[in-house]
Amino acid sequence: xxxxxxxxxxxxxxxxxxxxxxxxxxxxxxxxxxxALALDKKASDMLVSLYSGLTAWQKCQVARHPDRPHCKxxxxxxxxxxxxxxxxxxxxxxxSVMGGLARFDDRPVVVIGHEKGHDTKSRIERNFGxxxxxxxxxxxxxxxxxxxxxxxxxxxxxxxxxxxxxGAEERGQSEAIARSTEKCLSLTVPLIxxxxxxxxxxxxxxxxxxxxxxxxxHSIYSVISPEGxxxxxxxxxxxxxxxxxxxxxTAQHLRDLGICDVIVKEPLGGAHRNPEAAIAGVGKVVGRxxxxxxxxxxxxxxxxxxxxxxxxxxKGLAA
Amino acid sequence: xxxxxxxxxxxxxxxxxxxxxxxxxWTKCDNCGTxxxxxxxxxxxxxxxxCGHHMPITPRARFHALFDGGIFTEVEVPEPIADPLQFxxxxxxxxxxxxxxxxxxxxxxxxxxxxxxxxxxxxxxxxDFTFMAGSMGMHVGNAxxxxxERAIKxxxxxxxxxxxxxxxxxxxxxxxxxxxxxxxxxxxxxEARLPYIxxxxxxxxxxxxxxxxxxxxxxxxxPNALICFAGPRxxxxxxxxxxxxxxxxxxYLLDHGMLDRVxxxxxxxxxxxxxxxxxxxxxPAVAAELPxxxxxxxxxxxxxxxRKPAEATDTSP
Ligand SMILES: [Zn+2]
Numbered sequence: 001x002x003x004x005x006x007x008x009x010x011x012x013x014x015x016x017x018x019x020x021x022x023x024x025x026x027x028x029x030x031x032x033x034x035x036a037l038a039l040d041k042k043a044s045d046m047l048v049s050l051y052s053g054l055t056a057w058q059k060c061q062v063a064r065h066p067d068r069p070h071c072k073x074x075x076x077x078x079x080x081x082x083x084x085x086x087x088x089x090x091x092x093x094x095x096s097v098m099g100g101l102a103r104f105d106d107r108p109v110v111v112i113g114h115e116k117g118h119d120t121k122s123r124i125e126r127n128f129g130x131x132x133x134x135x136x137x138x139x140x141x142x143x144x145x146x147x148x149x150x151x152x153x154x155x156x157x158x159x160x161x162x163x164x165x166x167g168a169e170e171r172g173q174s175e176a177i178a179r180s181t182e183k184c185l186s187l188t189v190p191l192i193x194x195x196x197x198x199x200x201x202x203x204x205x206x207x208x209x210x211x212x213x214x215x216x217x218h219s220i221y222s223v224i225s226p227e228g229x230x231x232x233x234x235x236x237x238x239x240x241x242x243x244x245x246x247x248x249x250t251a252q253h254l255r256d257l258g259i260c261d262v263i264v265k266e267p268l269g270g271a272h273r274n275p276e277a278a279i280a281g282v283g284k285v286v287g288r289x290x291x292x293x294x295x296x297x298x299x300x301x302x303x304x305x306x307x308x309x310x311x312x313x314x315k316g317l318a319a
Numbered sequence: 320x321x322x323x324x325x326x327x328x329x330x331x332x333x334x335x336x337x338x339x340x341x342x343x344x345w346t347k348c349d350n351c352g353t354x355x356x357x358x359x360x361x362x363x364x365x366x367x368x369x370c371g372h373h374m375p376i377t378p379r380a381r382f383h384a385l386f387d388g389g390i391f392t393e394v395e396v397p398e399p400i401a402d403p404l405q406f407x408x409x410x411x412x413x414x415x416x417x418x419x420x421x422x423x424x425x426x427x428x429x430x431x432x433x434x435x436x437x438x439x440x441x442x443x444x445x446x447d448f449t450f451m452a453g454s455m456g457m458h459v460g461n462a463x464x465x466x467x468e469r470a471i472k473x474x475x476x477x478x479x480x481x482x483x484x485x486x487x488x489x490x491x492x493x494x495x496x497x498x499x500x501x502x503x504x505x506x507x508x509x510e511a512r513l514p515y516i517x518x519x520x521x522x523x524x525x526x527x528x529x530x531x532x533x534x535x536x537x538x539x540x541x542p543n544a545l546i547c548f549a550g551p552r553x554x555x556x557x558x559x560x561x562x563x564x565x566x567x568x569x570x571y572l573l574d575h576g577m578l579d580r581v582x583x584x585x586x587x588x589x590x591x592x593x594x595x596x597x598x599x600x601x602x603p604a605v606a607a608e609l610p611x612x613x614x615x616x617x618x619x620x621x622x623x624x625x626r627k628p629a630e631a632t633d634t635s636p
Contacts, residue, residue, distance in 0.1 A: 162529075164549030164557045169567060170575050174528035174548040181502050182534060201486075201495060202529045202548065209499040223486045223495040223526070233408040233488060247491045248404050257403075259492050306503045310464065313457050313493040313500075316403035 002272075004061045010050065013043045047269045054218065056244035056253075060226055062218040063197045064160075067272035069279055070129075071098060071113035071156045074196065077276070078283045079104055079111055085142060087134075091171060094135035096127040096163070099142045104154065105287055110146035112139050112207060113156030116197070129198075130163035133176035136206055140176075140183045143191075150298075152190040152290055155207040160225065161200035177206045184209035185306055188298030192289045194264070194282055195219045195251075196271075211305045212289040213259065215251035216278065217266040221259065222249035248317075256317050262289070348372050364584045373521060373541050373584055377423070378430035378445035381480060385443065385588055391434035394442065396427070396465045399457030404491045412489035415451065423450045428483075429462035433469060436478075437592035437604035442470040445480040446527070448520075452484030455527050459487075460497035463531055467504035476514035476595045481532035485525035498530040505534045514598040518587060519546050519569070519578070537594055539580045539587070540569035546577075 003011040017039035020032040054062065062068070075082055079102035087093040099112035116129035139155075146153045162173055184191055184207070193210035199221030208221075215221065224232075226244035231237040254260040264281045271278035293301060345354045350372035359368060364384055365376040383389045406412040420426065428450040433442045444466040446453040453459075463479070470477040486494040508515045517535030519528075521544035529548050540546060547567040555562060565571045569581045582590050592604045 162548060164553045166554060166558060166560075166562060166566070169547055169549065169554065172533075172575075172577050174546075175533045175577060177529035177548065178498075178502065178531075178533040181499055181530060182506065185499060185502055185506060202498060202526055205495055205498050206529075209502075221492060223491055224488055229488050242408070246404070246406050246408060247488070249492065254492060257492060259496065306506070309496065309499040310503055312496045313403060313460075313490075314400065316400045316493075317405070 002066050004058070004065065006050065006058050006061070010043055010046050013039050013046065017043065044268070047273075051218075051269055055241065056220075056247070056250050057226060057241040059218050059250050060198075060220050060240075060244055062270045062272075063216075063220045065270060065272045066118075067275075068197055069271055069275040070118065071115040071158055071196065072118075073275060074156055074279055074282060075102065075111055075113070077279045078286070079109075080106075082111070085145075086138070088137035088141060090134070090137060092132075092134045094127075094132050094138060095125050096129050096131045096159070097135035097138055099139060101151075104152075104290065107290070108149075108151050109290075110142050110151050110153045111156070112142055112153065113196075114159040114203070114207075116158060127163055129159045130161060131159065131203055132163050132165065132168040133171045133173050136162075136176035136180040139207060140180050143180075143183045143187055146189055147187050150189055152192070152293070153187065154286060154290075155191070155193045155210065157193055157195045157199050157204045157208050157221075158197035159200045159203045160198055162203035162206075177202045180206035181209050185309070186302065187305075188302050190290065190293035190296070190301055191305065192286065192293070194286065195221050195260075196282065200225065209305070209309065211293055211301060211308070212261045214262040214264055214282070214285050214289065215254060215260045216264050216271060216282070217251055218270055219251055220249045221251075221254055222247050253317075258312060258315065346374075349374070366584050371542070371583065373543065375448045375482070375521070376584070377425075377449060378447050378480070379425075381445050382430070382432050382434070382443060385436055385591075386432070386434035387436060387438065391432040391443075394431040394433055394465055394469045396429070396431055396458065396462045398426075399461055402489070403457065403493055404489070406489040406491065408489075415489065419451045423447065425450055427458035427462070428453045428455075428487075429459045431462050431466045431469070433473065433475070436588060436595070439592055439595050439599075439601065439604065440473065440475045441478055441591075441595060442466050442473065442475050443478045443480070446482040446520075448482040448484070448522075451487065453482045453527075454485055454487040454494070455483055455497050455525075456487030456490040456494050457497070459483075459527075460500040463497075463501040464504045467508050470513055471507060471511045474511075474513065476516060476599060477508055478516045478518065478591055478595070479531065479535070480518045480520055481523040481527055482520045483523055483525065483527040483532075485527075495526065498526050501531040502534065505531050509536075514595055516591065516594060518582075518591075520544050522546070524548070524550055533577075536598070537580075538578045539582050539590070540572065540578050541587075542569055542581055542583055544569045546572050 017036045020036045024030045024032045082102040084100040098115045102111050114129040115126045117123035117126035191210040192212045193208040195215040226240035227237045230239035230243040251263045264285050267274035267277040344357050348367040351370040353369040365374040382391050402412050428447045431444045515535050516537045519540040523546050572578045573581050
């Protein structure tokens with residue numbers, strides 16, 4: 001279990017309960033269950049209170065939690081016949097973006113998402129979920145495929161942002177992101193996005209320019225990381241708490257701003273405490289969003305997506 | 320004159336510049352250090368007469384040099400909701416905006432205008448680096464959309480000069496949403512089969528590069544302009560190595576196939592005339608200094624009630 005800094009008191013209580021139970025296992029006949037249960041109760045009460053009042057910065061930490069379910073977990077659990085498709089037909093296959101054909105509720109779809117990896121090896125392989133131009137170009141190719149064969153597209157967003165690397169810039173990071181956003185806006189099939197962790201800047205919007213955008217309860221979506229914003233506007237990266245607050249990057253604020261259509265509730269203590277429940281919640285919402293858009297005329301789907309974005313921001317926080 | 324009247328009421332610009340006497344009569348070239356007299360520098364479009372270094376130029380000065388006879392009509396940009404996030408860092412966003420308006424005399428970071436270049440009717444938009452680093456927020460999004468809609472209404476090409484230090488962070492996610500919003504504007508132009516020409520100027524970075532500034536039918540850059548998504552400092556911090564000389568500069572991008580052309584500011588006008596006429600099937604422009612078009616020829620009216628310049632004549636595509 002990885003505890004976040006604000007979960008320290010929780011870590012202590014849960015640690016004590018675990019310690020008691022370990023002692024009991026080592027000394028048969030020793031009865032600790034009553035005490036352990038009391039500690040469990042205390043921990044779960046604390047969890048409720050911690051997670052009911054998360055600050056924006058704490059939400060950033062939860063959204064980046066290493067044990068949080070990632071794209072791969074969602075694809076494995078929610079889709080059948082997942083058939084990964086690779087490469088941008090130009091330079092490389094970018095493993096920070098996974099995608100391919102699959103079935104959702106038996107219906108053929110295209111699924112695309114950022115994958116951060118779950119251990120050192122896979123994190124490096126996946127470049128921590130930071131796509132290079134090839135990742136966006138692979139996504140463009142898959143979206144094209146979906147469009148031609150009338151398959152809805154589901155994107156799962158979880159990226160700190162586009163990769164700030166030398167090669168990425170040389171090979172046209174900006175152009176690749178711009179074309180990916182453009183492709184999102186030209187699809188005549190339903191495009192739905194779920195922000196499952198971090199929605200980092202241009203790297204996120206390139207996949208999330210969708211008919212419907214859902215966000216997990218403790219996910220974030222922002223133009224810049226709180227640390228980046230703090231170092232520019234406060235001239236001090238340590239002011240990330242203030243920046244996170246000011247940026248209004250939580251799912252709740254983004255719903256008020258009309259950016260997020262649906263908030264998917266997370267299990268108590270965040271998606272990482274019960275990945276199955278979190279994934280199931282996303283599955284339900286994806287199913288509902290897909291049926292909302294099913295059977296609609298392709299041009300109407302595209303036009304309503306464009307109209308949605310054109311109108312965005314007109315009302316500020318009162319949207 | 321306050322910015323509201325300049326902003327809200329489209330008007331013909333006078334041949335005189337807004338700020339008659341600049342605070343500094345001399346500007347030091349930050350490349351070669353030569354002291355340049357302001358008139359000489361302005362006549363050379365803010366390009367150093369000694370070394371050719373391109374310095375920022377305001378949209379108004381650029382349009383003045385771009386349009387025939389220096390005449391253009393501003394296209395109104397719908398005003399967005401003020402301070403949508405009620406953002407406050409060490410300073411309130413509304414205060415930062417007020418200061419920027421005061422120092423630039425402009426309403427926001429992008430100016431849209433219509434007029435003729437070499438008697439070719441166009442719509443033009445230019446981003447103002449001197450206004451909060453040209454950062455993209457709701458206003459810039461609205462301006463790109465208004466420019467595109469106006470171009471479509473008049474059936475004219477759109478020429479867009481980009482310049483941006485990045486996102487308008489004080490508008491948070493709404494700044495990010497300008498990427499899809501402006502992309503819709505570009506798509507509308509493309510579907511109307513109208514040329515969309517982008518001139519990238521120093522610096523063009525972040526979400527601006529990753530949206531409308533990279534989606535042109537023809538991509539031109541001014542010499543040595545920094546054009547990137549992630550800035551060189553961020554990249555150096557990430558990869559922990561020194562970047563090569565000229566990295567992310569216009570010429571470097573040209574070498575890497577990301578641009579069509581790199582063109583000095585002094586040659587842009589002629590080039591834009593040529594390209595827009597080629598793309599819209601018009602005969603070559605007359606190669607000579609042209610007098611101001613049509614009815615304005617005999618009138619220099621400095622008031623807001625001036626006549627509109629001749630609308631698109633027979634040259635509309
Ligand atoms: Zn110089």
